[in-house]
Amino acid sequence: MISFTLTALVAPILALSSAVPPALAGAPGPVPAAAPAAPATDVEHPLYLVPERKAEWSELTALFDPAWILPVPRMAEGGPDLVTRLSALAAARWESDDARFRSFGDLAAASAGTGSRARAKLLERFRADQPAAWERFGDMLPQLLDDSGLSPSGWDPDEATDDDGLFVDASWSLEDVSVRPWNGLDGNQDVHQAATLIRADLEAIKHAENDYVTYPGYAGAEYEALYPVPRSHLRAAPREGAPEQVSLQLSFRVDLPFPFSTYSCLLRILNRIDEDGRLVTDIYSTSDDFYWMAGRDVFIPIATTDGDFVGMLTARWFGFDLDGVPDGEGARLAGLRAGLGRLKLRAETAYASVDGGPRTTGGVVPPIVVRGDHRWNR
Numbered sequence: 484m485i486s487f488t489l490t491a492l493v494a495p496i497l498a499l500s501s502a503v504p505p506a507l508a509g510a511p512g513p514v515p516a517a518a519p520a521a522p523a524t525d526v527e528h529p530l531y532l533v534p535e536r537k538a539e540w541s542e543l544t545a546l547f548d549p550a551w552i553l554p555v556p557r558m559a560e561g562g563p564d565l566v567t568r569l570s571a572l573a574a575a576r577w578e579s580d581d582a583r584f585r586s587f588g589d590l591a592a593a594s595a596g597t598g599s600r601a602r603a604k605l606l607e608r609f610r611a612d613q614p615a616a617w618e619r620f621g622d623m624l625p626q627l628l629d630d631s632g633l634s635p636s637g638w639d640p641d642e643a644t645d646d647d648g649l650f651v652d653a654s655w656s657l658e659d660v661s662v663r664p665w666n667g668l669d670g671n672q673d674v675h676q677a678a679t680l681i682r683a684d685l686e687a688i689k690h691a692e693n694d695y696v697t698y699p700g701y702a703g704a705e706y707e708a709l710y711p712v713p714r715s716h717l718r719a720a721p722r723e724g725a726p727e728q729v730s731l732q733l734s735f736r737v738d739l740p741f742p743f744s745t746y747s748c749l750l751r752i753l754n755r756i757d758e759d760g761r762l763v764t765d766i767y768s769t770s771d772d773f774y775w776m777a778g779r780d781v782f783i784p785i786a787t788t789d790g791d792f793v794g795m796l797t798a799r800w801f802g803f804d805l806d807g808v809p810d811g812e813g814a815r816l817a818g819l820r821a822g823l824g825r826l827k828l829r830a831e832t833a834y835a836s837v838d839g840g841p842r843t844t845g846g847v848v849p850p851i852v853v854r855g856d857h858r859w860n861r
Contacts (some may be wrong), residue, residue: 528857532852533714533854533855534853535717536716536717537718540719540720544638544714546717547751547753549753551765556800557659560653565652569600569781569796569798570759572623573784574735583605583612584612588791589788590605590624591793593626608765609624627648631647634828635828640820647824649678649820649823654812656674668774674802675816679796680785681795683828683831683843689851707736709860710859712731715731728754729753730754731853732750732812735750736748746773747770755845761781763779766778774803776802778801782796783796803815
């Protein structure tokens with residue numbers, strides 16, 4: 484329950500908070516002496532926006548140190564990590580007389596809106612039609628395509644089920660990483676992996692992540708404070724001609740169950756475009772209440788072989804250790820499922836009202852509207 488409380492807030496791979504908290508031992512980069520003060524409360528006009536502003540690269544990296552971007556994992560069994568596996572699934576094309584079975588996009592489009600029984604029959608036919616593809620991807624496909632058990636009510640992320648649209652893969656560890664800051668971490672160093680197919684474009688996904696007005700009502704945490712930090716929403720490019728990157732900061736404080744008190748966090752997030760043109764969202768925090776926290780979302784666009792948009796295949800890496808609070812693997816995985824499942828639900832709801840097809844699916848960081856509520860700036 485403790486990890487669930489934490490990850491319910493962090494799991495949408497959110498945004499940042501206005502200044503950098505005290506760093507872990509051995510951490511690189513400049514460290515301001517104190518956390519930013521909360522904006523003044525305006526009871527009469529409580530809602531506010533944090534507008535994006537153009538900045539120099541040096542200003543952005545003062546808020547988000549690129550050294551804290553998670554390294555490429557080394558899987559214990561020597562196999563590919565989840566991002567690599569999902570990238571291969573998205574790119575795969577298969578010869579078939581059945582147009583539903585020529586790509587993952589075709590299969591995902593055919594499964595949309597079907598019930599569990601019809602979806603199971605579809606997968607049985609796919610398995611018979613494409614045995615080699617099933618041998619390679621069959622562990623992921625049923626869980627990615629069956630989200631019939633995922634709903635705002637009645638879904639319990641503490642329970643691992645096969646019908647919540649979430650696939651959880653083997654974790655990997657930072658213990659063997661020899662470069663700073665990863666070689667200076669204390670506590671549990673596991674990074675967990677999960678994936679889901681979000682049938683929405685990037686604008687809808689980012690809207691779901693960054694509307695902090697609604698967080699206290701849905702995320703299940705006992706917030707004492709929660710706010711996106713003014714002037715932390717920056718857009719800058721590392722060099723001329725390179726894709727622009729966008730940062731944000733989020734400050735929050737959460738009440739923990741007895742006998743614990745609270746924890747505070749300044750969460751730093753970077754939205755960037757990788758070498759394959761995909762949106763990647765990185766987070767980390769060096770707040771004193773954590774040994775460490777870091778994560779990444781990779782958004783892989785999925786379309787049918789005819790080019791019709793299906794959604795964003797989303798891979799998530801996430802790990803943390805909260806200082807002085809016991810949290811086992813089961814609780815961490817429950818939190819991972821909670822955050823990714825809620826992101827899928829919220830983004831798909833937002834996208835349902837969009838006319839004319841997808842807006843952004845990659846290549847650039849889409850516009851991000853960041854909304855806060857002064858009543859949570861305590």
